[in-house]
Amino acid sequence: MLHMKKSKIISVLISETAAFLRGRCLFIIAVFFTTGIAAAVLLSLPSWVSLILIVGMAVLLFTGRRRYLGIALLALAIGCFFGSAEISGQREFPVTDGSRVEVSGKVQGYSVQMDDGRYRLRLAPQEVDGKAYYGGDIIVYANDGQQFSGGEQIKVSGQVFSYNSPGNEDAFDYNEYLRNQGIVGVVSAYYGGEITKVKDGSYFSAAAAYFRNRFIAAADLLPGDQRGLINGIFLGDKSGLDYQEKNALSASGIFHAFAVSGLNICYLLLAVSLLISYNYRRRWLRLIITIVLLVFYMMITGFTASVVRAALMGILLVLAQAFDEKTDIYTSLAVALMLCLFYHPLWLFDSGFQLSFVSVFGLVALMPVWQRILPKKGWFGKYLADGMAVTFAASFAAMPLIGYYFYIVSFAGWLISVPILPLIGFALILSLIASLIAVVSVGAAVIPLYAAGLIMDLVNRACQVVASVPLSYATIGKPLLIVIIIIYLLLLLIPLINKYRGRWWALGGFIIVIALLLTPWSNIVNGIFNDKLLEVTYLDVGQGDCALVVTPDGKTVLIDGGGSISDPDAVGEYILLPYLKSHGIDRIDLMISSHPHDDHIDGLISVLENMPVGCYIYGENFSDNSTEKRLIDLAKADGTKLIAADAGDKYNVGESVSINVYLPQQGQVTTEADANNGSLLCKLSYKRMDFLFTGDNDEIDPSVLPALALDAEIVKLPHHGSSNAFDQAFYQTLTAEAVVISVGADNNYGHPAQEVVEYWQMAGVPLYRTDLDGAITVYSNGRDWQISTYRSNND
């Protein structure tokens, strides 16, 4: 379209858009309806505004001459109403945090086992504390052995609680996630709570539950890895996949296949057509069987967004056949979209829902373009071209969204999808057969299921290999929203570029899409306004220590990684790694651990397992420590350079940043029980700016340190501000301009101690706490510094 006159481009755009929309009334209505929901939620419109809108548009529709405009605006207004009703107070859970409550209602979906072995389920309450309730669903936490399934009526007594909002930039906000799933409250029946079943579900839902449980029983007989993978692809239950599996699958772009959806429904439809070969006379039989099967499958998978989308489109397909009609895929997509959003308006903001719709749209719109780009000749054209066109089209459509939510762009994914999708399909068919056999005999079902498990194991291994190849994917950091929007507009134009300028221009368009995604726009935007600065971030990792340093020349230093005793992987996988990825960090140049305690090293283990680390520094005194050994072994296996450090060591990071180690002293011996006091103490310096990191040292004897050691502008106070570490003699030797306490909210240790907080208040030195301020970032040019906290930026 280049070289055309501007006016011509505009007229082509208008006529092509008009041609695309022609006859697709429901598509247009869906666009307006969706826009209405988005507008109402993003602008937080109150319900009465949208009600007025509806009345106004209806009047316009029945009196005005422009009927079609009236219908479209009415759809917009109705969308507004649905959106505003969803976010209005009426849907909220009427009980405050911490208080006890009695709820009775209907179970939605199935109990899901969590990492700690206990169960979680979704409940549509009908009565709350004896009063009728019409709001959103809630999550109920249940103890071991308390499993329920869809349709059952239960009574829950327990305690209402809510999650802490995240303390780090771009962190996953669980509250917002629940909200988007239509969940407005959380009730725990863990301590002194009780759940009783009041009534069984309908026969149909009981049958679905039985079916599901038999399948799970068969899958439970498989080796651990395979069980998770099989439950993932067949039931959409991803809780059995570990972080590395998920990571490898998403890095190779296969993960979307695990959001059970189109692929599964396709194979289900295929199975029906094999069962009842298509014959005009049997079209009604086929329709009924397909609908029953698809509804059944939706129930088994617990009505997740992508399954509902695909199943609705499948039902429309057979419905069309029965009525001697043909589906228009864009209209089907629009109908599925509207039906989903009628039921769950906030699904619109769910990443899985968005990916599901965008992938199908892209698949249909971009496949013909790729078919023209890929060569048609020879064996390639015969066997590979079409399959590649499908995966390339879907990959490109999903790529910007995956970049936006998961901060990666996969290059190998499109290629590996070509052989892998048929393999997954094969595993799906075997699972489908196994699920039928399982009803009769769980033991016999293991045979096909084991074959499926082996295939999935192979797929998983292939993905891990691909993800470990350098350049198979790139960590891009969180892209700017405006860039994502521009990329989607460009993707919409590509079919037109293909039509008017030919396939090579279209290929150019795809290359520009990748280039736009890979360009670090946020860094460029920041770079215009800021000079190169040193950034030191004390992350909110709950109860624990973790500091990330990015030097002016882009080197990364990680000092401790946080962690939790109850769930060793949680901090690394849910807080630290996502934070690093969202900031485009895919490599740690220097990693330092102060001492081998869970709340300092768990995150480091996750980093070592998932990212290249240039160099790892630990205290010489811990060389024989068994926990430290684990990290040392991991680092060795990755080829990371190992340094056992003690007082007097100095390391340069990049050109201008250096790290001096002052503790442990040379030859210091530290017992396992006294690990805190063997913590590595170091100072990071950039020109005239110094940061002191003190680990968990309770007893710092200033006399053994060189005077220079304590001269730091920013000091992380030792041991999370514990009273054990309250030492006025040490504090008085500090010349700190600001102090930081890295500590979790409501921790069991009473950190930070009152006297510590008061001391610094009296001293007039600003005190920052990760439990109150969230992540704390210090920017410095080597002379001046500036501090910014997550909460002050976001409240």
Place this chain on the structure above:
Amino acid sequence: MQSHSQKLLSPWYDELMQLMFPQRNCLLCNAAITGAGICDDCERKRRLLWSCPRCATFVDEKEADKPCDNCLGHRRYFTLARAAVPYKQLHKQLWDFKNNQQTYYKRSFAALLAATCRQHFQGIAFDAIVPLPIAPLRMQERCYNQSQLVTAVLARDLAISHQPQLLKRVKETPPLFNIGRQQRRELLKGAFVADAAAKGKKLLLVDDIFTTGATSNEASKALLCAGADSVYVLTICSGEQLG
């Protein structure tokens, strides 16, 4: 007799189908249009075609004043036969429609026939639309009569009573393509029987293809024998006689 439910359905049934399962491409050139059928350009071109004065065969403009080879020397029982487009323009779609169960073509074909009917049979008040029945054996294989699928839609569109029961096929005939003009007539003799209810009616007989006109002619004869007032034939396509 058009059933009561059919009358109630008619205004919105097809509209609902168009809304849920929109057809939006010209049957002939694939251009984007609203609704089933053909685009304005193709319709304009279609209207410029010339046919034999009696039957549906397309002929050159200069031959249009004399009967074509198919009609020459034979008695035609129908009053007038007309087709929408030449066979070569639609043979693929028609083949899929009849043999590959792509029955969704019915709305496009009905729209095309409605336009043709309005063009050629303007002002004729038909009492009923009758689809040409297919051979019983073929019905068993295919499970649907392609002409009847189209006439059901066409009848709603033109607001004419749909009466497939007026005409029955009683004799088995082999597929007629590749069979000569003379033999076709012999094979088809006595193939159709019309219902007495046809008496006194002006009928629109609809078939998919008009090749030599032998089938339509035989069916028309049966209808006239049953006392029909007159029979007009409308087909989706027909052969061409060139030069």
